[in-house]
Amino acid sequence: MGGTGSGGGVDVRHPSTPPETGPRRRTWSRGGLMRGKKKVCKxxxxxxxxxxxxxxxxxxxxxxxxxxxxxxKVMGPPCSDGCYDTIPLPTRECMFKQFWEVGDYMVQKSFLQKQVKQVPVKRHRKTKTPDNPGKRRSYNLQYTLTMSGTSYPVCKKGFLNILGIKTGRVETAIKTVNAAGITQPDKRGRRPRTTYTVSQQCQATTHHQGNNSTSQVPSKQPE
Structure with missing residues (x-):
């Protein structure tokens, strides 16, 4: 027989009976606010x-x-140097597909750094005005695309159009390589966020409102 409680009723629930399952019920916190189910961050x-x-x-x-x-992204038009003629269409399509299906910015940048080589300039042309020589490049860029062990030398436009990228993508990849040939880490999004306390936010709001009130032009009073 089951034991009786203080109120005289019989407790028929077995001690090993699992608790009721179902949606989580809302409960009340100490401050009197209703607490719901905690959201999962995705x-x-x-x-x-x-x-x-x-x-x-x-x-x-x-x-x-x-x-x-x-x-x-799509492949661009052919270049004027005939790079599209030396590389078959299926090979170009495979190059484009393999570059983008990686889906990783750092891996793509590493690929660009390997396929674009900096070659020192051996000879400089004489300037027409010695007083204003201008800037001289110390290196040239050589572009190469590789597929199945075969390397295809291409021009700059052919390289960009086959991969469907812009010049800035290559320039960024080249700039992040130091003199030792080591790739520097990506620093995008590394700047710490600026945090303000409640008092600092109040001061900034008061200062902003004060500037607005002083900058307003008073309306002309009727005579």
């Missing part, structure tokens, strides 16, 4: 992370800053 679903992933894959995405649709 960074992979954030709009900026979704846009970043698609951008690294060369897919179309919505810009977080402007809200505009950025089209997907």
């Amino acid at each position: 960074p992979e679903e954030w709009s900026r992370n979704v846009a970043k992933k698609k951008r690294n894959l060369g897919e179309a995405y919505i810009s977080v800053k402007t809200g505009n649709l950025i089209p997907a």
Whole structure:
């Protein structure tokens, strides 16, 4: 027989009976506020992370800053040096596909650094005006694309158009290589966020309101 409680009722629930399952009920905290179910953080679903992933894959995405649709990457038109004639179309398509399907910015940058070589300039042309020699480059860039162990020397435009990238992408990759040939780490997004205390925010708000009040031009009073 089951034991009786202080109120005389019989407790028929077995001690090993599992608790009731179902949606979590809302409870009340000490401050009198209702607490609901804690949300799970999913960074992979954030709009900026979704846009970043698609951008690294060369897919179309919505810009977080402007809200505009950025089209997907495609191969550009042929160059005037005949690079498209020396590389068959299936090979060019495979080069383009393998570059973008990696989906990793650092891996793509490392690839560009290996395929673009800095060659020292052996001879400089004489300037027409000795008083204004201008800037002289100390090196030239040689572009090469490799597929299945075969290297294809290409011009700058052919290199960019086959991979569907712009000049800035190559320049950024070259700048991050030091004199020893070591790639420097990516410093984008490493700047610490500026944090303010409540008192600092109040002071900034008061200062902003004070500037607005002093800059306003008083209306002309009727005579």
